[in-house]
Amino acid sequence: xxxxxxxxxxxxxxxxxxxxxxxxxxxxxxxxxxxxxxxxxxxxxxxxxxxxxxxxxxxxxxxxxxxxxxxxxxxxxxxxxxxxxxxxxxxxxxxxxxxxxxxxxxxxxxxxxxxxxxxxxxxxxxxxxxxxxxxxxxxxxxxxxxxxxxxxxxxxxxxxxxxxxxxxxxxxxxxxxxxxxxxxxxxxxxxxxxxxxxxxxxxxxxxxxx
Numbered sequence: 001x002x003x004x005x006x007x008x009x010x011x012x013x014x015x016x017x018x019x020x021x022x023x024x025x026x027x028x029x030x031x032x033x034x035x036x037x038x039x040x041x042x043x044x045x046x047x048x049x050x051x052x053x054x055x056x057x058x059x060x061x062x063x064x065x066x067x068x069x070x071x072x073x074x075x076x077x078x079x080x081x082x083x084x085x086x087x088x089x090x091x092x093x094x095x096x097x098x099x100x101x102x103x104x105x106x107x108x109x110x111x112x113x114x115x116x117x118x119x120x121x122x123x124x125x126x127x128x129x130x131x132x133x134x135x136x137x138x139x140x141x142x143x144x145x146x147x148x149x150x151x152x153x154x155x156x157x158x159x160x161x162x163x164x165x166x167x168x169x170x171x172x173x174x175x176x177x178x179x180x181x182x183x184x185x186x187x188x189x190x191x192x193x194x195x196x197x198x199x200x201x202x203x204x205x206x207x208x209x210x
Contacts, residue, residue, distance in 0.1 A: 010113070012091075014041075015098070016065045017107035024107070033114065035084035048082030052090065068095035068108030081112070090115045128183075135176050139169035168206055 012030025016023050023042040031041035040046055049058040060066050064074045074095035080088040091112040098107040146162040146169075154162070185191040 012110075012112045014065075014110045015107060016069065016110070017098070018069065018105075030112070033083070033089065034081065050080045050082070050088070052078050052080060064093040064095035064110045064112075065108050068097045068110065069105060071097050071105050073097070074110075078115070079112075090119070132176070132180055136173060139173040139176070142166075142169045 010029060011027075012033050013025070013027040014023050014030055015025040022044060026038050026041035028038050031038040034041065034046060034048075036046050049063055050056060051058055051062075058079065064077055064079075067074050067077075072095075074093060077093040077095075079091055079093055081091045082088055092115050093110060093112040095108055095110040097105040098109055100106050143166050146165050150159060150162045182191055
């Protein structure tokens, strides 16, 4: 099970031991991330690292391997990882020292993952929140406009129309809130669809009146 985990886990994993001229172990996923075989990935020359805000190679002393080999626990160090085809992949690294039975540091274990999918998910979340904010603001604006109008001048026919518009927009906002909750239900597989025919004429009329 451990072998299968190391081979197929969607993170890069590498082990460096003191006194060895190459890495002791590199996972298949980690090697594929830079475009080489696991055997070739054991050579230090296969690895290119740089800071997110620099074009210069990362000094070895600042690398996760070196920091962990010095006894430091590294958490979420964001770096750029160079590939064989010239790309730079943003990664988040975690590293920990490896100690022997006496507690002395004899090496380091490093794990890293590509943060691009998480960045893409964050962008989608931001777009979703922007859309939700806009949609929630629309009925609120209509409610406020009608409330101000009715405060200034409210003959019976305008009062009836205004109250109907306010009620309609309150119900619309309630449905929008339900739609937001449906997003979480979709994510958990708990969304139940209620299919029914609907009169599009009333939908269009409501949009015009709003």
